[in-house]
Amino acid sequence: MKKGPFIRVPRTTGTIMFLVFLSLLPSAGAGIYHYGLYSAAVMGVSLLTALVSELLWDLVTRKKLTLDDYSWAVTGLVLGLILPPSVPLFFPAAGSACAILAGKMLFGGIGKNILNPAASGKLLLLILFREAMNDFSGGSFDAISPLQQLASGNSVDLLDMVTGNVPANIGTGSAVAILLGAAFLALTGVLDIRIPLFSLVSFVAVLAVFGGGTDIVRYAGQICGGSFLFTAFFMATDYATSPMTGPGRCLYGLLFGAAAAFGRTLGYTEEACIYALLLCNILARPIDMGVNSVR
Amino acid sequence: MAIQSFHGGTALYDGKEITRDLPVKTVLPRGEMVYPLKQLKGEPASPKVAVGDHVLTGQMIAEAVGQDSAAVHASVSGDVVSIEERTLAGGEKMRCIVVSNDGRYDEIVYPESRHISGLTPQTIIKAVRSAGVVESDSFTLRDGVSTADKLETEHPERIDFLIANCMESAPYMTSDYRRILENPMKVIYGLRILMKMFPKARGILAVDERDREIIRTFRSVLKGETGIYIRRLSGRYPQGEEHLLVHTITDRTVEEGKTAADAGCMVFGVDTLVAINQAVIVHEPMITRLITLSGDAFLKPQNYRVRTGMSIKELIERCGGFAVEPELLVYGDTMTGIPVDDRSVPVTKLTTGLIALRKDRFAKIGESACIRCGSCIRVCPESLNPFLLYRDSFKDTPARFKRHHGMRCISCGLCSFVCPAGVPVADAVDKMKERVLFRTETEKEAEIL
Numbered sequence: 001m002k003k004g005p006f007i008r009v010p011r012t013t014g015t016i017m018f019l020v021f022l023s024l025l026p027s028a029g030a031g032i033y034h035y036g037l038y039s040a041a042v043m044g045v046s047l048l049t050a051l052v053s054e055l056l057w058d059l060v061t062r063k064k065l066t067l068d069d070y071s072w073a074v075t076g077l078v079l080g081l082i083l084p085p086s087v088p089l090f091f092p093a094a095g096s097a098c099a100i101l102a103g104k105m106l107f108g109g110i111g112k113n114i115l116n117p118a119a120s121g122k123l124l125l126l127i128l129f130r131e132a133m134n135d136f137s138g139g140s141f142d143a144i145s146p147l148q149q150l151a152s153g154n155s156v157d158l159l160d161m162v163t164g165n166v167p168a169n170i171g172t173g174s175a176v177a178i179l180l181g182a183a184f185l186a187l188t189g190v191l192d193i194r195i196p197l198f199s200l201v202s203f204v205a206v207l208a209v210f211g212g213g214t215d216i217v218r219y220a221g222q223i224c225g226g227s228f229l230f231t232a233f234f235m236a237t238d239y240a241t242s243p244m245t246g247p248g249r250c251l252y253g254l255l256f257g258a259a260a261a262f263g264r265t266l267g268y269t270e271e272a273c274i275y276a277l278l279l280c281n282i283l284a285r286p287i288d289m290g291v292n293s294v295r
Numbered sequence: 296m297a298i299q300s301f302h303g304g305t306a307l308y309d310g311k312e313i314t315r316d317l318p319v320k321t322v323l324p325r326g327e328m329v330y331p332l333k334q335l336k337g338e339p340a341s342p343k344v345a346v347g348d349h350v351l352t353g354q355m356i357a358e359a360v361g362q363d364s365a366a367v368h369a370s371v372s373g374d375v376v377s378i379e380e381r382t383l384a385g386g387e388k389m390r391c392i393v394v395s396n397d398g399r400y401d402e403i404v405y406p407e408s409r410h411i412s413g414l415t416p417q418t419i420i421k422a423v424r425s426a427g428v429v430e431s432d433s434f435t436l437r438d439g440v441s442t443a444d445k446l447e448t449e450h451p452e453r454i455d456f457l458i459a460n461c462m463e464s465a466p467y468m469t470s471d472y473r474r475i476l477e478n479p480m481k482v483i484y485g486l487r488i489l490m491k492m493f494p495k496a497r498g499i500l501a502v503d504e505r506d507r508e509i510i511r512t513f514r515s516v517l518k519g520e521t522g523i524y525i526r527r528l529s530g531r532y533p534q535g536e537e538h539l540l541v542h543t544i545t546d547r548t549v550e551e552g553k554t555a556a557d558a559g560c561m562v563f564g565v566d567t568l569v570a571i572n573q574a575v576i577v578h579e580p581m582i583t584r585l586i587t588l589s590g591d592a593f594l595k596p597q598n599y600r601v602r603t604g605m606s607i608k609e610l611i612e613r614c615g616g617f618a619v620e621p622e623l624l625v626y627g628d629t630m631t632g633i634p635v636d637d638r639s640v641p642v643t644k645l646t647t648g649l650i651a652l653r654k655d656r657f658a659k660i661g662e663s664a665c666i667r668c669g670s671c672i673r674v675c676p677e678s679l680n681p682f683l684l685y686r687d688s689f690k691d692t693p694a695r696f697k698r699h700h701g702m703r704c705i706s707c708g709l710c711s712f713v714c715p716a717g718v719p720v721a722d723a724v725d726k727m728k729e730r731v732l733f734r735t736e737t738e739k740e741a742e743i744l
Contacts, residue, residue: 003634003721005629005630005631005708005712005721006623006630006632006634006657007629007712008657008660008711008712008714009712009715011715012660012663012715012716012717013663013715013716016666016668066663066664069663071666109664110664111666111716112664239666239667239668239669240666242667243669244667244668244669244672245672246673292680292683
């Protein structure tokens with residue numbers, strides 16, 4: 001016999017995913033604006049492959065279709081946004097298929113995966129095509145990202161980094177676009193601001209510890225570059241792969257920020273955030289278990 | 296200044312405006328009346344009448360057997376048609392006394408009214424017990440509690456707070472609200488009677504701070520009365536839950552496995568206080584209920600005073616029927632109630648209301664996989680982890696369930712309410728609580744054997 005409650009909040013998983021999708025659109029728009037229509041093709045291929053992969057999986061395993069929660073759309077778009085602007089189109093195809101199939105469905109579907117699906121897709125591509133994945137040429141930009149410039153001793157324009165007028169991945173270059181989307185997501189109650197906030201704190205702290213000095217421009221550059229903002233706001237906050245409790249999330253944020261900063265000091269300028277994220281993903285469930293035993 | 300002391304909870308659409316400003320209407324049934332013999336955990340009541348007997352309104356037709364058992368009274372005059380199994384609102388089949396209604400409502404001769412000054416605790420308990428007064432148990436939503444058993448607490452000298460729950464947190468329900476506006480003295484007298492039983496106790500009227508009318512009414516009738524205080528609490532659901540009331544008003548926690556009495560408090564609903572007053576002063580047994588019929592499908596949503604034993608089908612007809620046939624008919628409120636499939640089930644002493652909704656908006660959403668968003672954890676008023684408890688319930692691991700404090704759950708339903716994936720958390724945890732209780736009791740019985 002069906003039991004109460006018979007009233008519920010109108011928000012479903014699909015509604016939440018849709019809001020996340022919307023919050024990614026400013027970054028997508030900035031990517032197309034700066035790097036041209038080819039970026040749209042990259043994102044499009046990623047989205048389509050995500051859809052088809054999940055559909056095929058559901059059909060082959062004879063499960064109920066899971067497409068209506070739109071999580072495939074978020075994974076597809078996120079993967080597209082974290083790829084460099086002129087990668088060959090089989091990159092988003094392979095990455096997206098890996099993200100959906102290996103990163104999510106193989107684990108048992110949404111909520112059961114340990115690794116962020118899009119991050120695992122990008123990991124595959126980084127392993128197979130490291131050079132191409134670090135080549136940020138696209139549109140009118142050359143191949144070297146601002147952080148890579150800084151690493152070899154050149155200087156960069158901070159304002160360009162903020163607006164996204166720099167070589168970067170399609171959606172991770174424009175701090176403004178990211179923060180706009182993040183603000184929308186926070187105001188609609190989907191984004192838990194604790195994770196990005198605590199990440200920021202530990203990121204700056206660890207950078208300072210490892211000889212950061214007091215040049216604010218340098219810190220701002222590290223924050224705006226190398227996908228840190230995008231990863232902190234849109235990927236570390238993924239529900240399924242982050243802790244569920246308040247204290248857990250704060251700890252998770254601190255760990256992510258610290259790991260990312262540590263990765264940067266070790267020299268992984270562009271990939272530090274993805275590796276840091278995947279590491280923290282593995283720690284998310286132990287954090288949950290630890291917090292619960294203390295409660 | 297309103298006080299709220301629990302984490303979580305939520306403001307929800309409470310549907311009160313549909314029925315709160317309409318007066319209570321009395322409806323007398325004409326059809327057959329069905330009285331279940333078992334309303335509490337213990338033994339069913341033992342019938343005192345046989346088939347063919349003529350009974351009068353107010354007559355005791357079954358007597359309580361031991362603890363957790365309550366007397367049954369006829370709410371109409373008529374003849375006993377049968378003593379047989381009938382289906383009740385929860386779907387279970389139970390032995391009931393079925394009485395045909397002769398429409399005359401001839402009453403038994405009631406003894407002379409008592410006066411409050413002459414009351415002793417023994418008189419009070421005896422009167423409450425023989426009137427068959429029962430109230431709902433906030434812990435498991437199905438069974439009730441015998442009020443007399445509750446009053447016969449082991450350490451009456453430790454009770455220093457008698458709390459009248461005037462919050463009516465349940466959505467759509469406005470019977471308490473109307474009762475207080477139309478008849479506040481009965482509630483106050485009920486509380487006064489209990490204060491005679493527990494002389495150390497203060498009487499507290501716990502009201503929703505948004506209910507200005509109620510506060511005004513109480514203030515005007517309490518002029519010159521000492522010992523009874525009004526406490527205004529926030530209207531966040533489920534502030535009206537017993538354990539939360541105790542904690543908010545007295546700062547004491549009800550320990551797991553214990554009752555409010557162990558924390559020196561007793562919480563009573565408005566209808567229980569009125570029933571106590573009626574039982575003790577005028578010897579009237581529990582034979583009427585104030586029921587809220589609400590939702591958008593009824594033609595005349597309102598509060599109705601009805602007789603126990605009346606079928607839901609007749610109740611709906613006599614109260615004007617449906618404007619539109621509802622997709623969802625709920626016995627109880629929309630957070631903790633159960634759906635009605637069989638409308639021949641009777642109104643009982645624990646019925647609070649009937650909600651008819653034209654559209655079952657959430658039936659279509661269905662259930663999908665948990666996304667680990669943590670909303671259930673944030674909303675739980677008892678600071679539990681519904682995610683873990685759901686897993687413990689699903690996997691049926693009672694030791695883990697108890698370790699995660701599953702037995703502290705107050706069945707408010709908020710975890711299911713907020714879940715975006717539609718996971719039936721509250722239902723699973725409820726069923727697990729019942730299984731754990733059942734196991735504990737069979738273990739105890741096994742030990743005795």
